Amino acid sequence: MYKLIILLLCYIIFESCTHDPTFIMDVDPDPLDTMMVDTSMVDADCMSDDISFSDFIFPTLETFCISCHSGGYPSGGVSLDDYDAIFEHVESGRLIGSMNWESGFVNMPLGQPQLDDCILEKIESWINDGAQNN
């Protein structure tokens, strides 16, 4: 009886070994692929000149960020409620660092895909133009 169990165990171990190659084949050959952001929405002709805070920046942050970053107890102590609050995080570099998923920052929006390249380009352009309340 024991022999049978040992034989069975050997068989199971052997079987699991023979399955390993298929397991390896199942792994994505290029891990970068799975990390890539869906770029299907990227506007090939991204217009990133003269970006307005009220027309673009604020509505964008309202859509993707405000659910966690407003009110009396904003996540991470980071309030994005109005221009002054947002500007504080522009100056510290945390706004763009977290949205660009730079190392040393927590990736934002938390638990969601990185924002569209064109959106990030527009935000960077607005910041480079002085992050005005325009």
Ligand code: HEC
């Ligand atoms: C689902 C909730 C949620 C959403 C949506 C979200 N955040 Fe956050 N955010 C958090 C939490 C929680 C923290 C604190 C993380 C920590 O300290 O570990 C945080 C931290 C941050 C920080 C500080 C990061 C750092 O490394 O210092 C910034 C800046 C920030 N968020 C900006 C944003 C922006 C911009 C967006 C929208 C693009 C956004 N967040 C969307 C929950 C969220």
